Amino acid sequence: MLVTQEFTVSVDDKPILEDINLDFGPGIHIIMGPNGVGKSSFAHALMGNPKYQTDGAVEFFGKDLLAMETHERSRAGLFMSFQTPTPIEGLSNFQFIKQCLDSKQGSPGITETLAKFKGLTDEFNLPNEWDKKHLNVQASGGEKKKNELIQMLMLNSECAILDEPDSGLDVDALQILTNVIQDFASNDKIVIIISHYESLIKNLNVDSVTVLGKDKTIRGDVDLAYQVLDEGFKNIV
């Protein structure tokens, strides 16, 4: 369970989100909202990006999330996919994921890890030798999104916040994405998706929809998403 109580997010002491009270259990949750309302900030603040100051409380599987450092949040099972992940020269995709796994307890051996990684890069139709390519260097927008999902699967996190995982993906990739998310969520995982794309929303079994607005936050089921897609945000938040 991820529960936020009076969760407030600020940048340079200017509040962006105020008093957000939400809970997310196992299943698929969609977050929507007008541009600039702070959806990405919500995700980054939960992950511990030092750019943001936070207030209130966030409970993550009984733990005080806000008291943890970013890497501890990850090790506690939280994952966030980035809209534009940073390129790191000289660090290969596989070397990176192996290091991440090694930093956790009980990491599997290199052969097993590599086999799993290569299996996933095949499944996602990534180029051969993707394991040797440098992290987010000379990769297309779509390839980067796929790579983020592979990291999610490799780390097998309990809760994944996906920040617009569908932007920049072609139809085939979108199909893979929906399958992966649905499959991942079916293992009692929490998946929180920031998205506006009908095609993604209608192909997933959505458990809740949250609309973040300037002054209020609305929670509903998948119909709320369709209402937003039909009418826009104006009449809702």
Place this chain on the structure above:
Amino acid sequence: MTVDNLNQTKYKEGFSTETDSVSLPPGLDESTIRNISAIKEEPEWLLEFRLKAFKRWQEMAEPDWSELNYDPIDYQALSYYSAPKSRDKDDIPQEIFDTFEKLGVPLHERDALLGIEKDPNVIPSVAIDAVFDSVSVATTFKAELEKYGIVFGSISEAIQSHPDLVKKYLGSVIPYTDNYFATLNSAVFTDGTFCYIPKGVRCPMELNTYFRINARNTGQFERTLIIADEDSYVSYLEGCTAPAYDENTLHAACVELVTLDNAEIKYSTVQNWYPGDENGVGGVLNFVTKRGLCKGESSKISWTQVETGSAVTWKYPSCILRGDNSVGEFYSVAVTKGKQMADTGTKMLHVGKNTKSTIVSKGISFGDSSNTYRGQVRIGKNAHNSRNYTQCDSLMLDNSKALTLPVVSQYNNSSIVEHEASAGKLSEEALFYLQSRGLDEENAVNLVVNGFCKDVFQKLPLEFAAEANQLLNVTLEGAVG
């Protein structure tokens, strides 16, 4: 993010060794030089070389053009010779053996010591010359190398055993008039490594010199001379460490390399002299002149350096590409932290036709340190169809400074010179990204910095690439708090 605890990093080579030593009293005049020469029982021509250099040095002024600031060096307060009492190579004092053992430098030819019969077909991978303060104390696998006609050992021995070679090449690449520190070195050098690879021989193992400063208030002035005769090849590595004393220690070395037709020297350095404490107290002042002469056609000299130590580094390993089709390379990683200052780079002097040079320099600076790349590429008027490629990247953290000062002078139109440069701060965004996958801050910094240096580390011999990586990680330890 705060990145200010780097200085607390333990310099694990900072111990000192108690040993009986013979030292000259502090001070520098003509008699000091005559004394050094007498102790070493040198031939007359070498004493003359030293005295000419000393005379010249007295007329010179210490250079002040670098980006380095340090207290004036009192040359009269230094001792110019310190050596363990026992000079018998078969009777190395135990504590010196232990010192090198502790530094991970094996002076035993282990198999022989353990009484294991050697398989004549198995060649060891590394031979070591160990220099302790002013003298070489041991050289391993000397006999093995002699089978190939390779001379590897201390320059003092070579002066006695191969005087013609030493006389012919000493000062031929770095003349005694070259610069303030090289001239001082020419006057007072005490030991160093000599290496000669005969015609057509590919040296079957890595040759490694390990320099250890131990004595207080003693300058280390080593002189290294490597000659690769026609069609030969050698890979050479030097490593260096010193105890953590409060006073600065002066190190002014000269390294001369000569390659004849089709010969290649690959010279790698892992420099880890004591950098001083968090307030910039103590540390080695490292003023080094390194130069290679590609004398023969199609010969090649490649410098690779990983510089993490010293309070002050002033060093520009260079190549004179005289032979047609000769190749010069310079790959460098320089890491500075705390109050360290580095002013380092290279000179590529293209003289012959179709000569090629490559420069890849990576500077990483933390804390209040400063890190300058200074380079010169000169394409002479007869160096037709020559090429240079230069790439200089710097990565900065905290209040550190990085400066890139490349100079290119081109005197013919058929040659091509390319330059690429980048400078950037280690981004919080990158660190956050890596941390969000479970890596702690220190690990995240390590991965970014290691990735940044990868191009250069790949140029190191395999055995030493791991060591360099390790050293870099130790250097970065506590870089983040």
